[in-house]
Amino acid sequence: MPPTPMTATTPPTATRPLRAVRVLARLQRMLEFTDAGLTIPQYRMLVVLSEGGERSARLAQRLAVRKPTLTALADGLIAAGYAERSSEPGDRRIVRLQLTGAGRAALARADEAYLAALAPLLDRMTDPDRLVDGLTDAGDALDAWLRARGPAPAQAAVPAPAQAAEPAPAQPVPAQTEPTPTEPIPTQAEPAAQAAQSAQSARAESAR
Secondary structure (H helix, E strand, O other): OOOOOOOOOHHHHHHHHHHHHHHHHHHHHHHHHHOOOOOOHHHHHHHHHOOOOOOOOHHHHHHHHOHHHHHHHHHHHHOOOOEEEEEEEEEEEEEEEEEEEEHHHHHHHHHHHHHHHHHHHHHHOOOOOHHHHHHHHHHHHHHHHHHHHOOOOOOOOOOOOOOOOOOOOOOOOOOOOOHHHOOOOOHHHHHHHHHHHHHHHHHHHOOO
């Protein structure tokens, strides 16, 4: 039986989680339109890096992204001078991503821009602290859930296309056998010589 669509008779409590999800989507859209000098993914990464350098695996887990996405995001921040890679002391194979001074300044500007964008909304609420506390609690629950879930699953490898089978070597073309030599065709001079020889034989018989 298909689910019953939500109507005006549906209890309001049944739609509250859905309404909350839609409000979060609208809030994210509002932040995306804010001129903060950073994209939302860049902002999230700088926030995590501001709490201390992180290895790639741990950073991908906290941001809930796959490593290819993380690498592309990190490369953009490094190119902008907001982050840098450094080797782990004692083990150069371990590389951490760290925030630079320029990255901290960019994060501070983005913080101010997002707070300024959110201020008019909070001013219209009867209890803005309730929203702030609720979002903070949601952030703590999200961190706990990500820690319990572990690293993001690795991206499935794309199987390499099957190589086309090598064509079988062409069979050598059999050499054409030379035609059997035919008997030589008599030349036109041969009938005349045969006729003269016959006439000579006839004269010899008459002389006898």
